[in-house]
Amino acid sequence: MAQAQQMRSPEDYLARLLGTLSPLAPTEVPLAGAHGLVLAEDLTAALPVPPWTSSAMDGYAVRAVETVGADRAPVRLPVSGDVPAGTAPGPLAPGTAMRIMTGAMLPEGADAVVRVEDTDQLPGQAPLPPVVEVRTPARVGLNVRRSGEDVAVGEPVARAGTALSGTVLSSLASVGLSAVRAHPRPRVAVVSTGAELVDAGAPLAPGSVPDSNGLLLTGLLAEHGARAAALLRAGDTAADLARVLREAAGEADLVITSGGVSAGAFDPLTMLAACPEHGRGTSLSFAKVAMQPGKPQGHGTVRAQDGRQVPVIMLPGNPVSVLVSFTAFVAPALALLSGHGLQEAAASWRPWPDRRASAGATKAVK
Structure with missing residues (x-):
């Protein structure tokens, strides 16, 4: 069931959102495929540097x-x-x-x-x-x-939480490592809601609009190191949205939706949260955040067919609101899932004090 909406500061809402997430379980990755990931364990040298005098x-x-x-x-x-x-x-x-x-x-x-x-x-x-x-x-x-004058065998070379840049990976190779345990890139499914949405470039029937949010979100995901697992659309019914959310969660670590989180009579996410029949397996929470654009927000979970509870972040539908909301909330969430610490993820944005809802708008900056 949906929780009662209430005005929250952006910082409070972000803290609540990040508090529901955890870093993805680490896997072993060859060095050649680990660029951009976050190290999940401390590493020591297996070879001296130089390896010989x-x-x-x-x-x-x-x-x-x-x-x-x-x-x-x-x-x-x-x-x-x-x-x-x-x-x-x-x-x-x-x-x-x-x-x-x-x-x-x-x-x-x-x-x-x-x-x-x-x-x-x-x-x-x-x-x-x-x-x-x-x-x-x-x-x-x-x-x-002299052999080992730079690095001796067993000497620490990288700490858990290190971002695996090209220079770090090169250093790990030089000390004899071939693979690391790292947090994987988040797989993110994007769901655009609204029966009025059509493909970009398609003829517009009366009342229809191009789906620009889907392309915006998949592009932003790539720019933040995540993988787009699916790009789906849902109509304006609780039944259709429930079906699409379950499909989206099937191959994803996170689902992002755009649209349908406000107080409209046909906003599908709020309808789904209030629908006992189709809302089974979902837990959705909505809030009014003291920022504009991007005042209506939401997050929760959806149960995938394999039983996993997959987190969902629900954004407004206006493209500018989507961009601002992604920067303010989704980017820190991706950072946390990727293995960055909670404090580092939460510090990835800041609002302009004079652009909050009380002053008429909010701008989030990296």
Whole structure:
């Protein structure tokens, strides 16, 4: 049954709405499909970064002690081989150097890398020289990145609640992870109410109007990281609306309706809430919110055929009211379902103080 309407502040109504929702249950997702999701667990490194001790420069791997005095007189060392990135070199023979690329594994026995600029060789592609002339003495650890110096195995790398951006996913891959547990994108079904609605571009019979709200809401859902599970229409009867809502809930985590939440004689959502026959399985609550446009609002649940109680957010029918109401109430709800915290979701909008209903209108801003 419908609850009695009462004037509420936008903040109070939003708090009540968000209080009925919970983040969607997390699932395991490969990194390649996790962009934009919210992490559901703390993560630690499975690999060290760097994974092995490597060169930080293009140059020559050496034993530092064998380059002492190179600033006074160049030290000539036979070049025993190349170390490209991605290869496992053999050990460095005493009294020799190896040409090494940036990121390549440091050979056993080497403890420093002399930059190519500090030798007699030119940077760039060239045959392997038989001898390199080192002109600057090296110290132990020069131009060397030690295994694990950035991140050690077991070190925390991401906390639950982290939004999985491209940079975060790249970091997780670098520490040996291939999948994460994350909250899925909400599946949202959109229901436009009104027997007068027709497809965009269709000929208009007397009294009919194009359904612009359906396109508006599916577009806004995509822009907020949700998936449109269905785009449906319902007529102005409780029976038809009940049927469409059950269909909408079948593949959705959330149902959004537009229109039919005011005090009109043929507003289908308020009729459904008052109809014992067709209202079974639905629990709908309506409120007047101190904002304009968007004063009539509602939320509740509808029982899907699989028994799930799927949340419903009911918006007014005017397209401007839909846009404002989506920003004020639906966007925070999507944030909460996606795994963002309650406080973060509630902080995703604010009203202009001089645009509340008492002053004539409300504008919600991100």
